[in-house]
Amino acid sequence: AQTVTQSQPEMSVQEAETVTLSCTYDTSESDYYLFWYKQPPSRQMILVIRQEAYKQQNATENRFSVNFQKAAKSFSLKISDSQLGDAAMYFCAYRGTNSGYALNFGKGTSLLVTP
Amino acid sequence: KAGVTQTPRYLIKTRGQQVTLSCSPISGHRSVSWYQQTPGQGLQFLFEYFSETQRNKGNFPGRFSGRQFSNSRSEMNVSTLELGDSALYLCASSLAEGVSGNTIYFGEGSWLTVV
Numbered sequence: 631a632q633t634v635t636q637s638q639p640e641m642s643v644q645e646a647e648t649v650t651l652s653c654t655y656d657t658s659e660s661d662y663y664l665f666w667y668k669q670p671p672s673r674q675m676i677l678v679i680r681q682e683a684y685k686q687q688n689a690t691e692n693r694f695s696v697n698f699q700k701a702a703k704s705f706s707l708k709i710s711d712s713q714l715g716d717a718a719m720y721f722c723a724y725r726g727t728n729s730g731y732a733l734n735f736g737k738g739t740s741l742l743v744t745p
Numbered sequence: 746k747a748g749v750t751q752t753p754r755y756l757i758k759t760r761g762q763q764v765t766l767s768c769s770p771i772s773g774h775r776s777v778s779w780y781q782q783t784p785g786q787g788l789q790f791l792f793e794y795f796s797e798t799q800r801n802k803g804n805f806p807g808r809f810s811g812r813q814f815s816n817s818r819s820e821m822n823v824s825t826l827e828l829g830d831s832a833l834y835l836c837a838s839s840l841a842e843g844v845s846g847n848t849i850y851f852g853e854g855s856w857l858t859v860v
Contacts, residue, residue, distance in 0.1 A: 667851075673782075673833055673854050674851060674852065674853040674854070675837075676851075677849075680848065725849075729790075730793070731801065732778065732790035732793065732801055732803065733778075733780070733788075733849060734790075735787060735788040737787050
């Protein structure tokens with residue numbers, strides 16, 4: 631089974647600064663998708679960014695970008711120009727054939743943004 | 746375009762009772778999946794339905810069941826409730842099943858407390 635590990639239970643960043651959240655995963659598949667979801671206090675899971683494993687180019691969505699290292703099975707999220715509204719739980723998730731296309735989530739990283 | 750709608754949002758049940766949660770997917774989405782979120786176990790996949798058929802099931806006891814209707818709306822049922830079933834139950838929808846890259850959109854969840 632695929633496992634997703636987020637080694638940072640909590641992170642803190644100052645407004646306007648940059649922060650990187652780490653994620654590693656274990657898989658024997660070559661074709662899969664990786665996602666970062668944000669869960670604010672409302673508890674609704676919001677998709678932040680996604681990465682196709684077959685694409686070497688790192689995905690970018692405005693202030694959010696990823697560093698995808700397929701050989702190292704690493705998928706980190708960089709948030710630039712952090713804003714107060716970025717404060718939330720961030721979950722890394724894996725989706726592939728062997729899991730029946732179910733999302734496998736990491737335990738999450740709680741991000742605190744300070745003024 | 747309306748998002749994924751879950752009802753009820755909050756409910757309290759007594760041990761031994763049963764509960765039914767409802768989910769209306771995004772219009773046009775035919776795949777509905779359910780996840781359980783608890784502080785201890787994190788986010789865990791329950792099951793996925795497509796075209797009224799269960800396509801995938803997570804590692805949960807038979808007390809957890811679900812179904813999907815012809816309009817893609819889904820319900821999940823938990824019988825003989827236990828204290829450990831207290832959780833946030835998240836419903837998610839996507840366009841089709843079996844495609845890793847399809848974005849999965851989540852509802853705001855149903856908070857279940859078992860006393």
